Amino acid sequence: MPLTASQISDFNEQGFLIVENAITATQLAGLQVDFKRWVEESRQYQKAYGEIADGRARFDLEPGHSQTQPALRRVSSPPEVSEAFLAVMRDNKALDALAQLYGPNLKFNNAKINAKMPGAATQVKYHQDFVFEPHSNDDLATVLIFLDDVDANNGPLEIVPGSHKGPLYEHWHDGVFTGAIDDKITQREQPKAITCTGPAGTACIMHTRALHGSATNFSNSSRTVYIVEYAAEDAIPLIDNHIPSGQEGEIVRGVATGRIRSSVFDLATPEYPQGTSFFSQQVKHGE
Numbered sequence: 001m002p003l004t005a006s007q008i009s010d011f012n013e014q015g016f017l018i019v020e021n022a023i024t025a026t027q028l029a030g031l032q033v034d035f036k037r038w039v040e041e042s043r044q045y046q047k048a049y050g051e052i053a054d055g056r057a058r059f060d061l062e063p064g065h066s067q068t069q070p071a072l073r074r075v076s077s078p079p080e081v082s083e084a085f086l087a088v089m090r091d092n093k094a095l096d097a098l099a100q101l102y103g104p105n106l107k108f109n110n111a112k113i114n115a116k117m118p119g120a121a122t123q124v125k126y127h128q129d130f131v132f133e134p135h136s137n138d139d140l141a142t143v144l145i146f147l148d149d150v151d152a153n154n155g156p157l158e159i160v161p162g163s164h165k166g167p168l169y170e171h172w173h174d175g176v177f178t179g180a181i182d183d184k185i186t187q188r189e190q191p192k193a194i195t196c197t198g199p200a201g202t203a204c205i206m207h208t209r210a211l212h213g214s215a216t217n218f219s220n221s222s223r224t225v226y227i228v229e230y231a232a233e234d235a236i237p238l239i240d241n242h243i244p245s246g247q248e249g250e251i252v253r254g255v256a257t258g259r260i261r262s263s264v265f266d267l268a269t270p271e272y273p274q275g276t277s278f279f280s281q282q283v284k285h286g287e
Contacts, residue, residue: 003100011101015164015210018196022093022145022203030084031147032200035075035113035224042072048276052076053244060276062122073122074276075113077245078226085111089228090252094143094203098230098253101205102139105233105254109133109140110243113147115224116155116217123155125180126190126213128163129229131171132179132242132270133208137263139232140208147224150197155217157204157225158193163211168267177271181211234261242273 003017011017023031042049042059044067050058058081062071079086089111099106110133116122129142150156169181180186189211196204206212208229217223234257241248 003097007097008101011205011207014161015207016159016161016196017097017101017205018198019094019097019203019205020198021201022143023088023201025201027084027088027092028147028201031088031145031226034078034082034084035115035147038075039070039072042070043067052080053246056273057276062117069117071117071122073115073117075115076243076276077111077247078113079111079247080245085226086247088145088226089247090250092143092145092203094145094205095230095252098141098143098205102141102232103254105257106230106252107233108247108250108252109229109231109237110241110245110248111226111228112243113224113226115222116214117222118154118217118220123216124212124214126160126186126211127171127180128168128209128211129206130208131168131267133229134238134265134267134270135231135235136238137232137235137261138208138265139235139261141230142206142208143228143230144196144204144206145226145228146198146200146202147226148222149199150202150223150225151219152195152197153217153219154221154223155214156223157196157206157214158190158212159196159204159206160189160193160211163189164207164209166209166211168209168265169211170268171270172268179270186213232261233257234259236260239269240272242270
């Protein structure tokens with residue numbers, strides 16, 4: 001169903017929107033089957049493995065990962081290696097909603113899976129996505145599709161409402177790109193954050209400038225999220241995509257216009273990740 005005027009207003013004011021039943025039960029089951037297969041496969045490895053377009057590893061393992069207690073925490077560009085993930089990238093209710101929010105012409109930017117196994121220490125420090133992927137304008141959105149039921153205890157996404165209207169914060173500290181904002185800003189903003197929870201199949205649409213993070217999974221249940229980033233067709237990338245893939249730039253709604261639209265902003269050029277994922281960049285934070 002199309003978004004109501006109230007939902008559109010909420011997104012514009014808050015910078016995020018929850019979409020219930022964003023994928024079908026069949027789509028959800030397909031994603032869960034493939035991810036479970038990758039978790040089982042990861043038992044054979046002791047370090048990151050596989051390869052994406054730029055030569056970095058596709059599958060990232062949490063420190064402490066083992067054969068008996070696998071902790072696969074990141075899969076980069078899953079649409080390249082899974083028909084189920086590719087199909088959902090191209091067709092889901094959140095994407096239809098985004099066409100109402102940003103206009104009819106949308107393209108795929110990149111995708112990944114972030115997973116928090118029970119007891120895994122993975123924590124995402126507060127940051128803004130746009131500083132990792134600046135475009136000519138900021139009509140970009142991150143769609144997070146829940147593969148598991150997400151509650152307050154298994155490391156849900158935390159978003160500071162209205163922060164997409166605020167400044168773009170520095171993610172460089174003492175000459176190091178940490179992929180996170182200053183701790184003092186986190187201490188000030190985190191108490192304002194709202195947690196995004198819901199049953200598997202739910203999606204959260206988040207504006208690219210929204211300030212967000214997530215805590216450790218303290219529960220006995222996993223928290224797996226398929227993260228797909230989309231952009232308005234006339235938002236042109238200013239740097240190389242930090243998760244390159246063969247589908248990058250694919251038109252997923254509407255048509256290609258050949259236009260460039262720009263907006264005014266100022267930010268420091270991000271560091272292209274050398275490790276498997278930005279988790280290795282965030283490890284530097286506070287060192």
